[in-house]
Amino acid sequence: MSRKRRTLRWVLGALGALLFLLLAFLLIAPRLINLEPVRKRVLAGFSEKLGGQVEYGSIALSILPRPCMVLHEGRLSIPGRITGTLKTLTLYPEVLPLLKGDVRFSRIQADTPDFKLNLPKQTENDEKGKGGFSPAFLEKKMAPLLAVTVLDAPDLIIQVERGKLTLTEGNNPWLSFQDIDARIGLPPDTLRLEITCESNLFRGLSFTGSLDSKDFKGEGHLILTGLRPELLIGPLLPEAPIQLSDSEMDLSAGFKIDGLKTLRTDLDARIPSMIFHRGNEELVVKGAVLKGTFYTDGDETRVSLTQLDMDYPRIKLTGKFQVTPGEPRVSLELEGNEIDVPSFRKAALSIAGDMPLTREIFSIVKGGQVPVMTLKMEGNSTADLGKLGNILIKGRILGGKIFVPEAALDLEAVKGDVVISKGILQGKGLAARLGKTQGSQGNLKLGLAGDPAPFHLNIMVKAADLAEVKPILTRLIKNKSVVREMDLIEGIKGNATARLILGENTASIKPRVTVTELGLSAKYGRVPYPLAITGGQVSFKGTNLSVKDFSGKLGNSGFSKLSGRVDWERDPFLEVTSGSSDILLNEIYPWVSSLKGVGGRLKGLKDVKGGLTLSSFRLKGPVSRPQNWDFQVTGEANQVSVDMDLLGGPAELTRAKFDATEKNFSFKDAHINLLDGSLDVSGGLNGYTKDLDRVHIRLAGDLGPEILRRFSGFVNMPSYLTLPSPLSISKSNFVWRKGGEVGFTGNLDVKEGPQISLDIVHKNGHLAIKKLDIKDKNSSAVMGFDLSQKEVGVKFSGNLEGATLDRFLSGTRFPTGSISGDFETRFERDRPMKFVASGKLEGSAIVLPWKVGETLKVQRFSLSAEENRFSLEPAIIEWGDTRLVFEGKAGLDEDKMLLDMDLTINGLDAEKLSVIAREENEKGILGEGKGAWALPLRGELRVKCDSLKYQSFICRPLHVNLSFESDGIAASVVDANLCGIATPGTLRLSDRGLQLDFKPVVEGQELNPTIFCLTDRSTNMDGTFDLRGEVKGKGMGHDLARSLHGSFEFVARNGHIYRDKLVAGILAVLNVTEIFKGKLPDLGEEGLAYHSITVKGNFEEGKLHLKKIVMDGATMDLAGKGDIDLFEKKVNLIILASFLKTVNSIVKMIPLVNYILDGTLVSIPIKVTGNLENPEVDYVSASAVGSGLIGIMERTLKLPIKVIEPVLPKKKESQAAPQN
Structure with missing residues (x-):
């Protein structure tokens, strides 16, 4: 018992000691670990292994609930590659190995890591150094890594929570990943990976996968939502011809690998929108669903497209792509369904518009629907796939829009089967529509490569609107002459059924047309009236157009069974034959007359109307030269109206039979109503179409x-x-x-x-x-x-x-009137004096034409002629109000008429004769440069005229004897009275000019009426006058005026001078002197009375030399002399003025003057100069007055004359000033 107790106490003691030691370790270890030497040693070890710098804030140890070590505030920096921090890094060691002294971690947990990974820019050397990617390559790289993890870290679990990773390129942010939660389970048997995160590249990512570390078999599944692929393609492939923008897709991919050599991927993608850019082109793909499988095992690669459905461009597509070791190594097969050609065409041109095949196909195919289409491409490399010889396309098009570039045809509603094989596009069973034109039973063959490429089109055409056919044929026909003629056709209407054949290569497409049914109306530029055709056949091939059995109308003219041909090979040639025709000339003639080469030949034919019935018609000749046409027409005319210069007016042809060729026109049994005539006519016209040569007409009727x-x-x-x-x-x-x-x-x-x-x-x-x-x-x-x-x-x-x-x-x-006799005469038009006549002719009351606007009335005449002599018994001729009586004889001597005649005239206006003389002179009747003296007349003409009027002058009477001589005309004025002035004299007119010598004489004539008669205006003087003078001169025009010379003496008596500018000027000057101031008469009231005015002088060279001017006045006397230039209208006179009635008052009032004058007559000298119409009057010094002028005044007044200078008021003031 005690033994057990002792044993228990030892155990308890040992445990207590162990616990004590453990507690002591827990208390002492943190301090030992955080000691600076330990800290430095740990950081140095991590930094060395990672190749960078590692730092942390502190390390904490924990026993419960599991032993672990926690690093706080960790930082990692690998220059140029990685920088980052983490909040805590918790390491969980395995306890048993740890007790043995072996440190192994069973779990590593990172809390809130935030790292930036810098991706170096890729260079060409990097690209060249990269080997091709393959499963074997992946196995080679990953096998050693997995072997190490099996030995060093079996069953290790790495866990990341709330992580963040930023990828940069050249220190520029590219991709960022946040909220990263990851769990990695390292083998001993299987590598497992689970990860979720968010990113600017996508909205969400979820990936799970596993890999057996022994046999490298594995599988995985990836889900991406909201993927933005442009963020990958742009930076990774910046030089790629196709780029993306504003795109989005959801992707689900499951994959399996077997030993890292075999890879199979099943892809399922949903693409709401993806925008492709290629140059300036943009393509928006909408509503795409993509499903497919990728498989590779190192030797063979297959891509199977199980579904590609797109809303735009609308298409359903399946197919496969395969790379195999055998031949062909590369093949592509696609099958499309429900393809919308317009959207697919736009997409194809946007993405692959630089590919010849793509351009070629879609330059032809522009619209429609393709229910099914298959594409097969194969070759020994991917580059071979685009070669035309390796491509086979089969499909059927419905409602298509096809453009045939070689014929420039935009076809619609195209349907039929199409095959593209070895670069040749062939269509069979084609039907199409071009506007209102339907095509059917068509076959097409078109080469997609080559120059020239093969081309052949054979199709039955039913044109509902022939207006659409013209521009097509115009483009197809290369002959310029044919095109010119077709350009003249306008306003085409109608329909036709025809077989159209085009071929045989793209460099030379020649149309052949055979029309079997035709209904046509149009306007042809060479014909001004509409043309309508029904029935018949048309054939066009090359440059030859032929027609057969046409019926129709040209305007309102009709024809039937018309056949013919036109050949435009060189010079367009026309040949026409026709059966019966009804021609409306109202329309046909204006057209024919307007034709080049014809209108000029028919210029005399103004208009033709009516109808012709042709029984036969034949025409042949060059189209552009109607004047060279050969033709023959036979028919009848009914109610034809012809307006022809030759006929003098419109003619109505009620009936006629005719036969016409290009040379002659003949007619018979014709009845014509011409103007107001009615005729039965037959005859012919020769050369009427080119140059009318002869017209022969036989006629009878009423005119x-x-x-x-x-x-x-x-x-x-x-x-x-x-x-x-x-x-x-x-x-x-x-x-x-x-x-x-x-x-x-x-x-x-x-x-x-x-x-x-x-x-x-x-x-x-x-x-x-x-x-x-x-x-x-x-x-x-x-x-x-x-x-x-x-x-x-x-x-x-x-x-x-x-x-x-x-x-x-x-x-x-x-x-x-009437004429009778037996008379014959002949004379030359330009030499009317040269005539012959014989016989006798009498007449009365005859009116002769005259060109002065008045008629000549011959009241009676009796003319006898023999050879060139005739005699005229009194012939009375009335010319307006002028009555002329001729009597005498005349004859011819060579080119001159010999006269011995008397002419009596009651009155004559000389201006009428001037008009006639000018007109005859303009005709050159006298010869160039000759005057009236050159009249072909000799002898005498004695003229007695009761009065001769010229402008405002009237000479009454005028008796002149005219002598026509070889060197001129001499006129002796026997009796002439002009305004009461007798003007006898002589005139002589010759080539040397006019020579005159007149001696005007008048005595006791009233002054004012005579001046009024001569000047047509009243004078400022009255009284009576005497005039004697002589006027001589010679020359013509201005020279004659210059040559006039002579002398004259003019005396006026017992009259007054009123408002005369010269006298008024003299009185105005005298009135300002102290001597005569206020003593002078008023010209406007009583006038200046005179007893006599005497003027003597002569004239020559246009100047009047006034040698003596004396006025004996009741109040004032004047004496003067000087010159007047009639041409220059200048005057220069010196005048002495004396006032008789003021002498006594002057002498008495001015003693000094009385003393100076000593009883003599006072005279004031005045000068008159300047313009004759408005002369200047002023004083002149006494020394300027000659003794001759003083002598004139003394002899006239019989008193001594004292010439003084007048004293003006301003001079008195200036003299008085010094006395002040």
Whole structure:
């Protein structure tokens, strides 16, 4: 008992001692561990193993509930790699090994670790140094690590709570992970890992996995929510062509490994939105569900896509990708369902737009739905997969939008089977729509590579709107001539069924079209009227267009069984044949006349209306040169209206049969209503389409006044020869030939008028009325007229009354007169003096044409002629109000007319003669540079004119004898009175000019009426005057005026001077002197009375030299002399003025003056200079007055003269100033 007790006490004592020692250790150990030497030793050991610097705040030991060591405020720094802190690191050792002195940890727990891991920037050398990743590579790296953990740390558990990890690249934050909770169970048998966290890369992560440390078999499962893949791809693959932005996905992946050589991964992803960027392109993928499996065992790699469904781009896709050791080593097979082509096309171009195949396919396929599509690609490397020869695509498209670039066709509603194999796209059983055009039964072959690439399209087309077909054919047809013609087609409407074939390579696509059903309406630029076609067939191949059995309308013209062809190979060529046609000329003629090369040939044909019925029609020739067309037309005309210059006006063709070729046009059985005529006509036109050569018409019928007037103008019949109407015509022929020949023969029957037979020809400006035979109950005459450009010939035989002419020639100039006789004459137009005549002709009451606006009426005449001599018995001619009576003889001597005639005129206005002279001179009748003296006249013409008026001058009477000589015309004025002044004299007109010598004389004539007659205005003087003088001169125009010279003496008596500028100026100057101030008469009231005024002088070279001017006045006397320049209108006079009635008062009032004058007459000298119309009057010094002028004054007044200088008021003031 005691023994047991002792044993118990020893045990208890040992336990107590052990407990005491343990308590002492617990009390002493923290202090020992935290001692600075121990601390440094521990930190140095950790820092050395980790290759960095480790620090901590303190270490605490705990026994309960489990022994552990706790490091507080730990810090780790590995320069350039890791920096971080943790709140506590708790190490749980295994107790038994620890008691043996072996430290093993069973658990390591990190609380709130916060580390930053710097990832160095990757370089090209890093990439090159990396080996390829494979399961064997992973096994090689992980096997040694797991072996160490099995030996050194079996059953170790590492646990992290509330951890944070930040990955940086180049000290720039990249990825951050927070709220990390992790548990890692190290083997001895199995490595297990559990981890959850949050990150800026995803919203949440959950991973569980295990790995057998012996055979490396394992499995795991990863769940990611809110993954943002762009945060990985951008930094990891910055040069990648495709980048992501604003993307999000949820991912679930389960994997299994077998010995780290075989890997199988099952993937399930949900992608609400993912945005791809490639250059400037952006693709937004929405609503994607992705399921698939990845398998690799080192030799073979397989990727199986079990499901890829996307809302946008809408597609359902399955497939597999496989890499195997055999050939082909790489293969890709895809099957798509419910593919939305537009969205898929945009996605493909955004992601793989640089791939030739992608660009090529989607430049063609632009829309539609593909229910099923398979893609198979294979090759010896992934690079081979994109080669066209290794690609096979099969599918069927519905509602597709296909663009055929070679033909620029945007097809819609495309359906059919499509195969792409070895770079060739083939379509079979194709149907499509282009606008309103439907295509069916189509086959397409298109090379996706090569230049040129194969191309062939064969399709049945049913066009509901032919307007859509034109631009397509315009693009397909390369021939410029064909395109030009097609550009002229506008406003196309209608439908057609045709077979369209395009081929055979992309460099040269040539269309072939065969139309079997056609209904067309359009406007063709070469034809101004709409074209409508029904039925028939059309074939187009290359440059050849042919039609067969067309029926239709051109405007309102119809045709049937029309066949033809057009070939644009070189010069477009047209060939047409037609059965019956109904042509509306109202439309066809304006078009034909507007054609180049045709309109000029039909310029005389103004308009054509009506209808033609063609029984046959043939045309052949170059399209662009209608003038070179060969054609033949046979038919009938009904109610056709033709307006043609040749016909003189519109013609109504009620019926006719015709035959026309490109050269000639002939007609027969035609009835024409032309203007106011009605004719039955047959004939023809030669060369009418190119250059009209000949017109021959046979006609009979009735003609009215309008058609006759037009015909007269057409043959240039003189205006005074106007054919009568109504007129019946028979046995007539009308002929017109190129070169100007027009002829007409026929019989004319005037209603209630004469019977006429006419033969007329006009050629090259030469009108010849060969025969004009007129007969009725009053007249019987035969006339002939030969009116050439150089000569005029007239024949007359019989008697012709004015009444007959009035019924035959409308508007005749012989309404009441008559002519009779047998007379013939001929003369030259430019030398009318050269004529021959024979016979006798008498007439009365004849009206002759005149060009001055008035008629010449020959009251009666009797003319006898023989060769070039004729005599005229009194011939009375009335020219307006002027009556002329000619009588005498005349004849011709070479080119001159010899006159011996008398002319009596009742009154004549010379201005009328001036007008006629100017007109005749403008015609050059006298010859260039010649005047009236060159008239081809010789002899005498004695003229007695009761009065001759020229402007405001009237000479009454005027008797002149005119002598026409070889060197001029001499006129002797026998009797002439101009304003009461007799002006006898002579005139002579020659090439040296005009020479005149007149001696005007007048005595006792009233001054004012005479001046008024000469100047047409009243003068400022009255009284009577005498004038004698002589005027001579020679020359022409200005020279004649300069040459005038002569002398004159003018005396006026017993009159007054009123308001004369010169006299008023003299009085104004005198009135300011002290001597005469206030003593002078008022010209405006009583005037300046004079007894006589005498002026003597001469004139030459335009100047009047006034040698003596004397006025004997009642109040004042004047004496003067000087010159007046008539051309320059200048005056220069010296005048002495004396006032007789003021002398006594002057002498008495001024003693000094009385003493100086000593009883003599006082005279004041004045000068008059300047402009003749407004002269300047001023004083002149006494020394300037010559003795001659003083002598004139003394002889006139019979008193001694004392010339003094006037004393002006201002001079008196200036003299008086010094006396003050």
